Amino acid sequence: xKDEPLAASEALHVVGWRKPALRRDLGITLxxxxxxxxxxxxxxxSWEPWPAHLAAxxxxxxxxxxxxxxxxxxPAPDHIGYDRAATAE
Numbered sequence: 001x002k003d004e005p006l007a008a009s010e011a012l013h014v015v016g017w018r019k020p021a022l023r024r025d026l027g028i029t030l031x032x033x034x035x036x037x038x039x040x041x042x043x044x045x046s047w048e049p050w051p052a053h054l055a056a057x058x059x060x061x062x063x064x065x066x067x068x069x070x071x072x073x074x075p076a077p078d079h080i081g082y083d084r085a086a087t088a089e
Contacts, residue, residue, distance in 0.1 A: 008032040013047035 009032040011017045022028040036046040041054060050058070 004028075005030050005033055006037070009047075014049060 008022060008028045008030045011022055011026060011028065012019065012032040017026065022032070040046050041050065
């Protein structure tokens, strides 16, 4: 998904701009999404900003999934490997 529709959606749902003001004041001509494209964490509302620790955890999970998927396609040389334990220190 491109960043522009998400920026328009965030301006509407998170920041609180109204649709006419998106175009008039911000120059956003794209239609914002109605549905939150992210899986909403338990106990949170759609479009609600995540606490920093949750965002960091989700980022790391996705990063590790991408690294594993890439390694299944093209194994990384030993000197480029990613060691999660080393980065947690």
